[in-house]
Amino acid sequence: MLSEDYTRTAIRLDLSGDWQLSSVDNSHTLAIALPGDVHSALQKAGVIDDPYVGRNENDVQWVAHKDWVIERTVSVAAADLAGHWYLDLECLDTVASVFVNDKPVLEAENCFRRYRPDVSKALTAGENRIRIVLHSSIAEGVRRQAEQPFYVPYHPGNSPIANGNMLRKPQCHFGWDWNLAIAPLGVYGEIALCRLEIARIEHVTTRQVWLEDGSVDLVVTLTLFADGPGIVPVHFSLDEDRERLDCAVGKGETRITHVFTVSEPKHWWPAGSGEQHLSKLTVEVPQEQVTRQIGLRTIELLTDKDEAGSRFAFRVNGREIFCKGANWIPADALASRVADAERRLRGQNLAVLERRYLRDLRNDALIEVK
Numbered sequence: 001m002l003s004e005d006y007t008r009t010a011i012r013l014d015l016s017g018d019w020q021l022s023s024v025d026n027s028h029t030l031a032i033a034l035p036g037d038v039h040s041a042l043q044k045a046g047v048i049d050d051p052y053v054g055r056n057e058n059d060v061q062w063v064a065h066k067d068w069v070i071e072r073t074v075s076v077a078a079a080d081l082a083g084h085w086y087l088d089l090e091c092l093d094t095v096a097s098v099f100v101n102d103k104p105v106l107e108a109e110n111c112f113r114r115y116r117p118d119v120s121k122a123l124t125a126g127e128n129r130i131r132i133v134l135h136s137s138i139a140e141g142v143r144r145q146a147e148q149p150f151y152v153p154y155h156p157g158n159s160p161i162a163n164g165n166m167l168r169k170p171q172c173h174f175g176w177d178w179n180l181a182i183a184p185l186g187v188y189g190e191i192a193l194c195r196l197e198i199a200r201i202e203h204v205t206t207r208q209v210w211l212e213d214g215s216v217d218l219v220v221t222l223t224l225f226a227d228g229p230g231i232v233p234v235h236f237s238l239d240e241d242r243e244r245l246d247c248a249v250g251k252g253e254t255r256i257t258h259v260f261t262v263s264e265p266k267h268w269w270p271a272g273s274g275e276q277h278l279s280k281l282t283v284e285v286p287q288e289q290v291t292r293q294i295g296l297r298t299i300e301l302l303t304d305k306d307e308a309g310s311r312f313a314f315r316v317n318g319r320e321i322f323c324k325g326a327n328w329i330p331a332d333a334l335a336s337r338v339a340d341a342e343r344r345l346r347g348q349n350l351a352v353l354e355r356r357y358l359r360d361l362r363n364d365a366l367i368e369v370k
Contacts, residue, residue, distance in 0.1 A: 088114075096132055097132075178329055222258070
């Protein structure tokens with residue numbers, strides 16, 4: 001049986017903007033702009049000084065030892081309350097508990113993934129309070145270290161704050177030879193309260209299958225999430241090739257595979273070896289789409305035996321390539337201080353090294369720096 005409410009429309013309430021920030025011990029209460037981080041909010045309010053100046057890095061260590069609460073209210077009309085509602089949290093940094101109207105909806109512990117907890121049973125008509133408790137990653141690291149069957153070492157010269165390697169959190173937050181050690185806490189990227197129409201996109205992955213005649217099959221796998229059975233129109237596009245599939249979905253996750261055959265592919269080559277031709281892949285469902293830039297190429301890791309044991313080399317499009325590159329570090333210790341435009345500007349420096357693209361690990365975006 002299909003979902004009972006075919007006419008239900010998607011709703012997305014943007015929750016970016018002003019929230020209230022307070023320490024769990026009630027020693028501080030102030031405003032915070034999300035997306036953003038606790039240290040930046042404290043600096044803006046005059047509670048701490050710029051951690052980059054002088055020895056202020058040492059003076060702000062107390063911030064990361066506390067737990068912090070970020071909260072606000074959002075209104076949901078009674079007529080809209082039915083259906084599957086969820087929070088869309090692109091990046092929680094890092095150990096966090098999320099509540100809606102004091103009901104727990106999420107325990108998070110991974111800064112590198114997106115969370116979309118179901119909040120349908122927690123919402124009420126009218127005002128709803130959303131509360132995010134950011135737990136001290138320093139305290140959580142200590143706790144997890146104590147649970148190990150043996151001591152897991154870290155390098156105090158590189159990471160002045162211990163036990164960061166216990167967490168799925170950027171390790172440079174605990175110090176690096178180029179970075180402050182202040183273990184920031186925050187909420188980054190998109191944050192919204194959403195109602196599902198029929199299904200949403202969870203993942204899009206691709207795989208290239210090269211054929212003997214020189215053509216290539218681009219295998220696109222789409223994972224959808226639905227709260228019940230239904231029919232979803234899905235558009236797959238690769239450059240000028242666009243196709244629509246009406247796909248049946250069930251409750252939970254449904255995987256759909258579509259294959260594009262490119263008979264005369266234009267190869268992507270590493271910089272200095274040829275053109276970096278990219279194809280545009282788009283996957284669309286109602287109210288949502290995902291776009292990827294795809295370089296069609298073969299790549300092999302060569303580990304055949306040599307006089308030293310075995311070599312480590314790459315063959316791209318049938319040609320062995322000498323590899324070189326550059327490392328782009330985070331532009332700031334505090335993610336909320338770096339605008340997308342500034343990341344692109346700083347990326348221009350890599351163009352001097354003939355690197356054409358950067359991977360933004362926070363949102364998996366490919367940034368061109370030509």
